Amino acid sequence: MMNMEQSSAELIERLKCLERKQADLQRTNRRLGSVTGALLLMTGALVLMGQTGTRRSQILEAEQFVLVGSDGTVRGAMGITPDGAVGFSLADVKGQTRITLDVESHGSPGLDFYDSQGRLRATLTLGPTGTPGFGLYDVSGKLRTSLDVPAPNTPGLAFYHEDGKPAWGVP
Secondary structure: HHHHHHHHHHHHHHHHHHHHHHHHHHHHHHHHHHHHHHHHHHHHHHHHHOOOOOOOOOOOOEEEEEEEOOOOOOOEEEEOOOOOOOEEEEEOOOOOOEEEEEEEEOEEEEEEEEEEOOOEEEEEOOOOOEEEEEEEEOOOOEEEEEEEEEEEEEEEEEEEEEOOOEEEOOO
């Protein structure tokens, strides 16, 4: 009888832990939504700023736009790759890419966050069929946590060991 009560207590504790982690992921998702909104707002502002001033042309066309600081450091870029993907990236004052927003040639969008060393730390994507996914990476660039919807209406949460092997996951 004690084992059954102990197992129930462990199960309840694990469920509480999962609820806390889900709440954390929801807060992170809201922050990502805010960042995406801010990026869209900044992009719109850049477009509007480009339309003010002297009227030379109604259209500015290029395959790539590069934002360079007064010291010559590349701080941002927007462009199209040879395979047809389009992307937007922003860098810190040292020129290290910290965030990218892109749409792959097959149409899948993605938002990636990098640490100060340029290592991927978090990603939010939609697969070719619209399957959402969120990943968190450790300092060595290995996936450590993922949240996705791999099957219709079936969310999945997984945690990975340092070696990349699954540690725990549902379903």
